[in-house]
Structure formats: structure tokens, C-alpha cells
Amino acid sequence: MATINPSENGLRAAMLDTDQQKKFPVPPTFGSKLEEREYLKFRLAQAFRIFGHLGYNEGVAGHITVRDPVKPDCFWVNPFVRLLQQSSARPSDLLLVEYVLFVLVLSLLLNHSSHEGKILEESGPRRLLNTAAYMIHSSLHSARPDVLCAAHTHSMHGKAFSSLGIELDMLTQDTCAFYNDHVLYNQFRGVVLDAEEGKHIAAALGTKKAAILQNHGLLVATNSIEATVFFFIALERACQVQLLADAAAAGFGRRPVQISPEDALNTYKTVGSLQAGWFQGLPEFQLLEAREGCTVYLLILIVQFLNQIKHVQEASKISSIMRTIALSLAGAGYVTANLYERNFAYDSPFVDHPQLAHDTNILHERGLRRRQSVDASQFRDDHYVTFYGGDFSNSPFVWGGGVNFTHSVASGDPFDTSILLWTRAVPIAAADGSLPDQSVPACVAFRIGETADLTKKVIDSGEAFTSYDVDWTVKVEAVGLKPDTKYFYQFTDCVTKSTSPVGTTRTIPSAETAAHSVNGGKPLVLAVFSCSQYQAGWFNAYGFAAHNTSAEIFIHLGDYVADQSWKAGTADSNDTTVGCSFSASGACFTDRKLAAVRAYHEWMPIRQVDPQDKLRIWRNFQIGKLLDLTMLDTRQYDRDVTDLYYNTEVDDHSQQIVFTQLNESGAFDLDAWDGYRAHRARVLNYLYENRIDNTVILSGDSHANWVSDLAHPNDTKTYDPVSGTGAIGVEFAGTAVTSGSSFGSGISPQAADVISRTLTAVNADLQWSEGSYRGFFTLSIDTEHLNATYYAMRNVSFANLDGFASAQFSVKPGQNKLTRPVAGGQVNAGVLKSQVVLGL
8 A cells, every 4th residue: 555645735624714724723833952852741741641541551561752852862751660540740750761773792693683772861760661662662763753752552442453463444534544554563472572573563664653563552653742642542442443343233244334445545634644633632632731720732822922923032032031931830740730739738737627728629729710810911010920812721820029948948757769858938029018919829849969960960850839828838759769878959939940059968778778788888977956946046056067067867856946935735725715815816725736736747848647647747767777766756645644653663863864754852744754654664664575675765855965874763673873784775865956954044064063963863874964055966876886976055145156075975786775984984064973074
């Protein structure tokens, strides 16, 4: 059969008059190859979502490729994952593959050639290439320079029809789109893992646009993504129609009626051309955009409009700005609703609470109602990213007046392959002081890589919305990272391109990493803080730790931002008439508590551990085989339930500090471990009875420093304070970043030491006490030692980095006690149980 050269005249002839022909849409043009690349990647991600919606998937089988306009010898393809099933497929998932022919010695011996696809740096994080995808598409793109996009999947009816080993009959008008423009490849040799098989398929396809791969599936290749998507859907439906028609006709003992070659050819000229495929493919993308709540097709109209501006110099300037805005909104490949969902702050954490919930669909609809209910002329302020003259009914207003990253950046809750990134992007007020309407979100992009130059190798990137609903906070998850690796990250205003400071972060090792391999074999250093009261002074401890220690992981034990305005659990703060009126707003304690929990999750780069348990923050991090870090919560659960006398003996001086809170007067602090003797006893008994070694407890909240062997309080029968024999672990308790000392706010070192001498004397297991300085401590951990260094800040009344190491302690594996002599026999502040104190 002769090959038909598609005629565009047939499609135009289907229009009623020349005015219609003048309005016929045309594919977009671009100002640069890089701009075209971003558009094609975005469109390709949409194609995957269309195929996924139609069910064109079979496990990880199926692939669509697009030739890269920047590097024509490369193509973009989905990674070897079930991307066709993912409704959130995005451009940053795609792989950029270079196809290079090479010959192996073994290949020469076997008299066949092979291909190897090189995955380039521009690729997404999941860098696993489907061999079959490479073998088929590399051969096809090599043989067909005219092909921009090719698609192959194992769709249901295509598979069924391919088993018949025949070409399509021209049974319907729609089937005529493939008249003399499809082939049957009748050689099935299993999964296409060989370059020669790929070459055979490409050769069989020739110059046609479609192939039925016998016993395999369908293949379509054209000069646009839209045409490839449309003709693949049309080919699948043609197979379905013929299967139905043949089955129905067989029931009557006859064959379906076929269209004559002449009529099929004429019909083909109208519906089978590449332009017709592009035009008919547009509705598939428009339907996708309508489902997802985003009008990406308008990007085409924007670019067309920009290219039609008559004044070249002005057009060039405006075009650059508008294209940047348009492509920045599209670049991450997320639909609008997902731009809200990408920000974990909207999940914080009451997704089904009637007052505290953030329903992202409602937020999106709120923006749409604002868009649809106001005249766009009201928003001619340049601060709003709107494109006047186009139908943006499915696109919300986006703040474009710039943002301030008021609280810099932060990261937290690292896993081995992901981490949470956080910032706050507050809109910059207009000249008249006005801020965005509450229905207008700001768009913030992020990127993360292994070098500080984030214009080069970016591992993960994306965009997210933030709004007044979450106090303009942004919390996103960076994925596809390598375990136990340092990274750099940054946030960017999607519109103005202003940037945040560059932050550093790191992943933790995988759970199976050998202890000696954690952190590349170097000691892992943690910095431990607690109790940061804003009114009490400057948070100098954070700066000192960042500038003067090698700590890479900061652990905050609690009271991240402490406030003295009211105290939970007091008689006048509960849900009583007095308690509710205690608040200026009249809100009861429970309401204030829930609001505080929500704000905590919005402002902290931590994960919501259990969606079914709104208050849970206790969780565990397994740092290779070196360390299990268990984060506890002593605030949200059973805070009002105490049992003083279960398995305890009351004694004026029988309490251990912090884990078993000491109170010299004999009175009990029900807000600390004094009031939870039963709980404490159960923990200690469990450790002793199961002989669990290498336990270290990190404590805070007392606003003073304490270091102890871990043992039953004042049990001198089985525990020896001098040698440490009989201990089951070690406790390091740290002072506050700023909150006033439990010894007395502003107490001098000399006065604090008087108290510390008494406490170390009457508590057998307390080995060091210091109550004057504000500060923190670090832990340096490897397979041979755990070393703790306490740091004291000399003055927190102004910003400074004036501090010193007040004491150092060591613990050896399996010893379950502080190494003797404790602190090497001397400290620079505070009081050791029986050693010399050096004053600085």
C-alpha cells in the first residue's frame, strides 16, 4: 500500500467558511529552546495523566517519549515506575535520556549491536530507565527525525486486537484516520530488551504514524504530543470497535461492511492528518485541565498573544516577563489543587475538624469564586498575576507583588530519602499598605541539590501555594534524595523570582547502614536544646551551635517557643466559666490548645505522624545501626493523671533530676517527673529486667543542667555512685536556651553552685549540676564513644556568640554509665559530685 502524505486542506475544508479558517488554532511558538523544553515537559506530564485516567497501564509497562528541543539526540521519558497510574505525574519526574550506539566486545562475538541510554543530569530523582522503553524509542527517534512524540502502552483492546495478527478494517469514519497509515508488526519475541528488536519495530513502522505490535500492544508516533495522544486513543477505540463489530456480525453469519478505498482516502485527508490529530487532541488536555482545576491551554493563548504584539522591543520585554510567569506557574506540573496540597501546612493537622480544617478543594474553589465573581479590571494592579483578555475561569488569582522570607528557612524530620523543607513567604504590601485579598494565594517554588549552586544539579524541585490560612507558611517534602547526604536548598517566589537564603540540611542513613559507616565513618554530632522563651532573651545558643560546633542535626526537646502569658493545667485555664473568661478572646482551654497544636504543625518542619491521632508527635528515627532516636511526648497524653506512691518511697531527697525530678523541700512538682513515679518506675524496671544496654535519656524543661547515671532513685544497694556499677544507662539534661533558671531567674554562677552542691550530695546518681548559664549541649556519637559537651552562653540580653564549653562527659558502649572519672575529673562551671571545679 502506498504511503499517504497528510493534507491539511482536508481539515480546513471541513470548516464552513474562510472566517472560521482564520480562527483555526495553531501550535504555540516559543522564544527559546529552553522555554519550549519546559512546555513540552509540562505537556508530556499531562499526557501521562490522561493515559492514567483512561486506564492505559499494566504494572510498569507503557511509555511516552518526547524529543528534547535543546538536545535533539535525547528524549524525555517516564522513569521505570507506574507513572501511567499516577494522577500527579509531573515534569520533574521525567528522565532525559541520550541514546548512544556502542559496540561491546561480547556484542561483536555474538554479531549484534546494543544500545545504552545515558540518563542526563536534567533528569528527575527516580533515575531508573525502562530497558524496553529505551530499545523501542531510541530506535524510533533515530530512524524518524520528524517524530517529536511516541507512545506505547498495553491498553486493553489494543492487546486483544493485536492477538489477531491483522491490520484494521476501515469500518468507521474514525478508523479512516489510519487508512494506509498504520502497519502490523507480526514478530513477537518477548519483552523488547534487544536493540535489534527495536530497530525492526522502527523499520516496520516506516513513515507511518501507528503500528499494531502483534501479541503486544499499540504504538503511535507523530510530530506533536497532542496528535500522539489523540491518535493513540483513536487507535485503541478503533480496535475496540472492530472487536465488537466482528463479534456482532459473526452472530448474523456475516462480516461488517467496510468503507470503500476511495471514501476511506477522502475521509483520511480530513481526519487523519497530523494537524487534524493535534487539533482533535486539544480537547483531551482541556478535559484534563477542567478535571484538575487548571487551564494550562491558556498558556498557549498567552504565548500566541505575546508573539502577535506589533511593537517588537516592547513585545520582547513584556513577552519575557509574561512567559516567565506563565511557565513558572506551569513548570512544576502540578494542578492548582495540588499546589495547595503540596504544602503540608494545610494538613496541620485537623483535616476533618469543622473549625480548624484546611480543605484544599474549598480553598481552590474560593479562589475560583473570587475570579469568577469580580471584574478583572479591578485587578489591573501588577501585583496580581492575571492575563487579561483570556478566559481564566479555572485559574485563581496569584499574588505577584513579591514576598519576604521573613523567617528564613528550616528543615526537619529527615528520612533516608526525603526531608521536610520549611519557610514563611509573607506578601510585600503595596505602596498604599494593602495586602492580597484573602482568597489570593502566593506561589513559592523550592529546589534542593548537593551543591550550593542550585542552578546546576537539582535533585528535586516543585511549587506550592501558601495563604493567610496557614500564616503564609510553606512546608514541602523533598524526595528522591540519597541516604546520609548533605544537601542545599532554597525557596523562590514563583512570580518575581526573589529568593530565600540557601539552607543546608541532610538525610539520615538507611536503617540497614552499618554503624561504622554512618556519616561516612565520622562521628555523628547532634545539638540538643530546650525552652526558648522569647521574652527572656536572645536565642544565642542557636547561633553558637551553628558557628562553633560541627553539629548537623539539631534536636529540640520542647518549649520551642515558650510563653508566660498563661499556663496549661492551672485552675483558671481549663474549660470552666473562669477558664474560658481567662482568655481575652473568651475561648476555652481546649479550643486554645487545638489552635496552638495547629500553629505548631504549621510553623514546625515536622511530619504529622498519624492522621487518626491529631495530637501525636512521638515518633522514632533509626539512624543506621548506630542509633535509635525516639522522640517522646510528655505534654499531650495523660498530663493530669499522676500516681505518686506506686512502687515508690516518699523521701525528702529521693528524686532524681528531670527524668525523676528532684525537689529538695520534699514537695512534689506534679508537672514534672515527680508526679509520675509509676511511669518512671515502669521504664526503669523494663530496662533492668530486659537488660537493655546503651540507653541514653535526653531531658530538658528544668532550665538547668544535670548529668546522671540512670538508676532507681537513691538505690545505693545495687548502684554505686563512685564507680557507676549498677546503673542501666545515662541521662543528659540540658538547660534552657533563654528561659529563666529553676534555681532562680538571673541567679549568679556562685549562688547556683551552692544549690548544686546540695543537690549532688543528696542525690546518689546525680553526678553534675549547673544552674546559672543558658545554653545547650552536643552529642558526638560513633561506635567507640558517646561524648557529651555542654556549652554555656555568658549573656543572652543581647545578640552575641560569647560562649564556652562548661563540661564534657563520655559514655562507652555496653558500660551503661558515665565513664570514670566523670567529666575527666574537672569542669568549667557547675559542681561535680566530688571533683574540682575550675572557674572561668
